[in-house]
Structure formats: structure tokens, C-alpha cells
Amino acid sequence: MLRTVNRLVLGLVGLVLFVVGGAVLAAGLGLAVPSWWPWGTRHDVLLSRARRVRWHDQDWWWPVMIAVLALLVVLTLWWLLAQLRRARLAEVLVDSGDGEGALLRGKALESVLEGEAEGLEGVARARVALVGRRSAPGARVSLLLEPHARPAEALGGLEGEALEHARGSAGLESLPAEVRLRGLKHGARRVS
Structure with missing residues (x-):
């Protein structure tokens, strides 16, 4: 959503600046401007004293x-x-046993989780984003299920296999996950 808001705001600001700047430049160069435009000649000021104290x-x-x-x-x-x-967690702190700890790239853990989730029965596509703090990460998982998939089995496989493997390999006590399930759109079957 933030990406959409950024693009919309930047697009609107850019359009307004382009139109206003172009019209002011046209008036300053003595080119024809619309009759409703407040600055018609190059000698007009942007804000006259009367306009500044009007209200x-x-x-x-x-x-x-x-x-x-x-x-x-x-x-x-x-x-x-x-x-x-930050929308995503850049790194996860892994207990290496020496008291120092090691850093695991968040993108690497995300891609491994995605690969394991996509390997589950009935899962067409998976998207994973790590959130939270690097010492206590969480996961946002989005699964696109095939038409024949059973959501309970896909969710159980995700929790029992993919998330459990991620917890164990990163040495995490817990890896809470928010999972969103969607069904793959498909056409109706014909019966003959």
C-alpha cells in the first residue's frame, strides 16, 4: 500500500509542478496563456499585496x-x-554457541521458506516476508493454493515442515507466522 501511496503522491506533485511551472514559464516568455490564468504578462507578480492581505x-x-x-x-x-x-527484516541473529552470535540474511531465510512451502502438496506459490526484530523474528506467509488443495493440510505442512525447519536451522525458540491463504482462480469443469 505504501508503494501505491508514494507513486500517487509523487505523480500528483509532479503533475502540479509541471503544469504550474510550464504556465509561469510561458507567461514569463510572453507566450499565450489561457484567459483564466492569473499571470498573463511577464510583469505580473505571483502574489500582489492585495491578494496577500485579502482574508x-x-x-x-x-x-x-x-x-x-x-x-x-x-x-x-x-x-x-x-x-x-522497514517492511522486511534484513537479518536474523542466530545463536552460534560462542556468545557472539551470527547474522543470517533475512532474504536467504525467506527464499528457503518459500521453496519449502511451494514444495508442499497443493501449494501453487508462496511468498514470505520476515518481520519483527532480528533477535525475535516473525514471518508473514502468503500461500496460493491449487483448486484441489485442502487448506488444513497445507497449513499443517507449512507449520510442521517449513517453519519447523526454519526454527531449527536458525536456532530460534519460536518463529510466529501470520499465514494468508488464497485459492488459485480456475474455470469450472465441464461435465459430459
Whole structure:
């Protein structure tokens, strides 16, 4: 979702800047601009004094401006914090027995989990993302099941084989997993 929001916001900001900048440049070069455009000649200023002080004597002006600016600040801070938060765990801390510990790449563990999950009966495709802290990781697993698959068996195989192997090989006490199951779309069978 964050990727979609980023693309949408950047696209809208880019489009607005392109249109406004192009229109200001056209007016500055003396080219024809639409009649509704506020700056028609190269000698027009962007904000005249009359426009700057137009609403200052109105009672609603300052509360509306403060509310709009506060909303803009909150949305900007939400977007910034969402950018800083990592969606995936980059590495997992493995107890090596020497007191130091070793680091296992998160992507390697994800790909092994995906491979084992895709090898289960009835699983067409698997996607795994490690989340949490490197000392206490968790997994988000998405399984795409084939039409003949039994969800209980696929879930039992995932827990009993793939997740158990990952726990054992990484030396983890637990590896909690959130599993989402979806069925593969298929056409109806014809009966003759």
C-alpha cells in the first residue's frame, strides 16, 4: 500500500509542478496563456499585496489556515515515518554457541521458506516476508493454493515442515507466522 501511496503522491506533485511551472514559464516568455490564468504578462507578480492581505480581517481565516497547515504537517510526518519503517527484516541473529552470535540474511531465510512451502502438496506459490526484530523474528506467509488443495493440510505442512525447519536451522525458540491463504482462480469443469 505504501508503494501505491508514494507513486500517487509523487505523480500528483509532479503533475502540479509541471503544469504550474510550464504556465509561469510561458507567461514569463510572453507566450499565450489561457484567459483564466492569473499571470498573463511577464510583469505580473505571483502574489500582489492585495491578494496577500485579502482574508486577514475575516474571523474564520486564521482557524482555517492553522487547521489546514496542521493537517499538512500530520500527513507529512505520517508519510516520513512510513518511509523510515522497514517492511522486511534484513537479518536474523542466530545463536552460534560462542556468545557472539551470527547474522543470517533475512532474504536467504525467506527464499528457503518459500521453496519449502511451494514444495508442499497443493501449494501453487508462496511468498514470505520476515518481520519483527532480528533477535525475535516473525514471518508473514502468503500461500496460493491449487483448486484441489485442502487448506488444513497445507497449513499443517507449512507449520510442521517449513517453519519447523526454519526454527531449527536458525536456532530460534519460536518463529510466529501470520499465514494468508488464497485459492488459485480456475474455470469450472465441464461435465459430459
